[in-house]
Structure formats: C-alpha cells, structure tokens
Amino acid sequence: VTSSxxxxxxxxxxxQWFD
Incomplete structure (x- = not known):
C-alpha cells in the first residue's frame, strides 16, 4: 500500500469518526 x-x-x- 502506497503512503498516498x-x-x-x-x-x-x-x-467518518469525526463527522
């Protein structure tokens, strides 16, 4: 998995968590 x-x-x- 690339960093970007x-x-x-x-x-x-x-x-989603802070929505």
Whole structure:
C-alpha cells in the first residue's frame, strides 16, 4: 500500500469518526 493511498484511507476513516 502506497503512503498516498494509505493517507487517503486514513483521512476517509477519520472523517467518518469525526463527522
């Protein structure tokens, strides 16, 4: 998994948690 793709996934999950 590339760092950029991993960052996008983390950002997406974090967005759901902090929504």
């Amino acid at each position: 793709r991993r960052g996008s996934l983390i950002k997406k999950i974090k967005r």
